[in-house]
Amino acid sequence: MNDRAVNRPLQAAAYAFAILTSLLFLYPYWWMIVSAFRPTRAIMSAPLRPWPETLSFSIFTEIGRIGGVHLATYVTNSLVITTLSTLLGVIVTALGAYALTRRPKAPGFALIRYGFLVTIMYPYMLLVIPVYLVMFRLGLLGSYAGIILFLALGPLQFFLFEQFFRKIPPEVIEAAIIDGASEWRILTRVVLPMAAPITATVALITFLLNWSQWFPIMVISRSPDTYTLPVALLSMNSELGSNFQGIMALAVLTTLPITVLFLLAQKRAMEGMAAGAVKG
Amino acid sequence: MNAFFASLARDRVFYLFVAPFAALTILFGVWPILLSIQVSFTASATALRPNPSYVGLANYAAVLADPLFLASLWRTLLYTVLSVVANLAFAFGFAVLLDSALLRRGALFFRLAIFLPVITPDVAGYVVWRWLYDRSFGAINAALKMLGLPAFGGLSSADTAMLSLLIAELWHHAGFYMIIFLANLAIRDRALEEAAQIDGATAWQRWRYVILPQLRPALVINTVYALIQFLKTFTVVVVMTKGGPNDQTNFVSYYAYQLFDQARYGEATAMATILFAIVIGLSLTAYRIGDREPGQ
Structure with a gap:
């Protein structure tokens, strides 16, 4: 060619x-x-x-307070919520996908997997509404915990891990079992070291995706105190007589950090997203 | 006997591993979906009470008799078909171009330029597009005017609002479908093409009978993903049009959300269930068509 x-x-x-x-x-x-x-x-x-016309950064002090909340709060919320939901999501999904691939026939496991697949088919925006009722019953409405727990799971992440664990040759695990290793030891000494690259990919993709989340955060929040940057941007954009320059400045703040992160790891991000999708 | 207990003990640890995943799936997936289906059978005014009054299929009947919903459903389907075709055609064309020998230098730059919007927060992207379309601020009409072309109605005209959303969403999503086509193109068997060439196949024949059949997986996956994606279209409506003008962009997700906002829970969840059924039905159909062996 x-x-x-x-x-x-x-x-x-x-x-x-x-x-x-x-x-x-x-x-x-x-x-x-x-x-x-x-x-x-x-x-x-x-x-x-x-x-x-002139290079002035004064707009970033002008939008220092949006909806009665400090801009710094939105930045912190974005960082904290995205980081913690990524950490939690990676750990929970890795363990879950590992168990489901190692023991696909254990009673109940097929049901768990099926429940997850149905969930990701459900129109996301319409899922968030009943999630509001669930959060209310669990007393998690308006809490960081509610937001972080909801953002932890995602289809791409699950499929990437599942795909990886399925490819581990059974002989590797069998050899460890014959050597008398406990399942905990197999996980921490055999499987997790092998899974380090895929874990990094999933963490990166989860971070990229969760940084952009807005609707669940808006619905679970009770006040702008738990809003992240995209949610703050949306509420600023919906205000009447909006401050156009301020909206663009906030859009830059929302976009720039994630763009830099993506460009630093573009190969891993693009390959991971393609691989996770092909599995689904 | 010992072996049996050993395997039971081994199984037990897997329940421990899967427990957090199962808990999150049930709490924030299965339970809300069941709750939503349950609410769709209750009278809205009593839906959130401990003992709601059940009305059978009344909400479904009301929704299916609502001309606004039927119009919204029709527009959603139309928008989905147009978006799926436009996105996949663009993504496929650009992937083939990037994969060809024509663009050896700069291929990474082009790929990044098209993919960057995928990881850009959708709210931020659509906010920028909303203002790009604006009649007084926007760059699009300013550029058209400079080129001496007629003005574009954008979001304020009922004729162009849907097209405007389609363009903004294509900007946001097409890069994702493109990298899936690219991944599929990269793993194809090039020896087959060389063999076909030696056998005297024309470029068109090589494409039609050698390359295209190998791209079937990407085509199926992208079709299913795009169907699900565009049937659920929501964010772009919230940011750019709020369903307007004249309900031209009032797609089902947004319409259901509006009803929910007006505390019409029964009808809102009935709509959600209907949309869910459509999503599942269409995706399964696409998979079945895609899984069929070629020629059958």
């Missing part, structure tokens, strides 16, 4: 198309960043100006 002569005009057309499409896909980011640094009136008079 590679040594075949490349058709030059066709190649030029392919590059033109790919470059144009990529720039169109990236333009919203550029427009968002530039708009965060331009006063609302300036944007109205010249929406296409490709860079700001």
Whole structure:
């Protein structure tokens, strides 16, 4: 394939198309960043100006309080909720998927797996509504615990682990059993060391996905005190007479950290997401 | 006997391993779904009381007789079909282009540019798009005007609102379908293509009879994922249109949510159950069609 002569005009057309499409896909980011640094009136008079008139960071102090809550609170909430739900999700999903793959025929296990599969088929937004009632009954409404517990599980994460554990050769485990190793020892000494790379991938993907979550957080919260950045952004965007520049600045804050993280680990993230989906 | 007890003891530890996963699945998956189905058989006013009054299928009858719901369902299906076709066609075309020998330099940049919106928080992405479409702030109409083209109605016109959402959602989702096509393209058997070429197959024949059949898994997975994705369309509506203008973007998820907001729990959960049935039915159909052997 590679040594075949490349058709030059066709190649030029392919590059033109790919470059144009990529720039169109990236333009919203550029427009968002530039708009965060331009006063609302300036944007109205010249929406296409490709860079700001002056470079001033004062907007980030202007939006220091949104909905009566400090901007720093939203940033902290985002970091804490995303980190803890990722940690919890990775541990719970790894153990669960491991048990379900090792003992698919144990009584009840098929039912657990089936319950999980049905849950991920249920329209997510409509699941969150009865989850509100469940949180109410459990006394978790308005708590960080409720939000973190709900965000812990996800389909991609489960399928990645399941796929990995299925590929472990049975002989490896059998050898350990013959050596008299307990299941706990097999898990911690044999399986988990092998699973380190997949665990890193799942943790990365869970972090990326949970950072973007908004609807369950909004529904489980009782006040903006437990809002994360996307939820704060949505409520700011829904206000009447909205501060356009402030919205763009908050959108930058919501997008930038996760973009940097993604670019640092893009290969792992893209390969992991493709692999997890192919399993589902 | 000892072996039996040993295996029982071994099984017990697996119940311990699976317990937290099972607990979360039941508490925040199975229970709410059952609760939702239960509520769909009760009168809304009594739904949240300890002893709700059951009304049988009355909520389902009311929902199916509601012209607004039927219109919403029809629009949801139309939007889903258009979105699935547009997303998969774009993702497939771009994946093939990136995989070809034409774009050897810069392929990673192109791939990242298309994929970046997938990991961008959807609320942030759609907020930016909402303002891009805006008549007075937006860059889109400013650009059209500069090029001397007619203005685009965007979100404020009933004719273009659905198209506007489709474009914004394509921006957010297509990269995901693209990497699945790319992953499938990367693992295909290239020796088959060389053999076909030696046998005198044209480029079209190689595509149609050698490459495309090998891309069946990605095609099936993407179709099922996209069907589920777009039937559930919600966030983009909340951020950009709130169902308007003129209910043109009032898809089922959003309509059900509005009813819930008005405390019409019975009808809202009946709608949720109907949508759930449609999602399961369509996904299973897509899987069955996809699993069938070619030529049968």
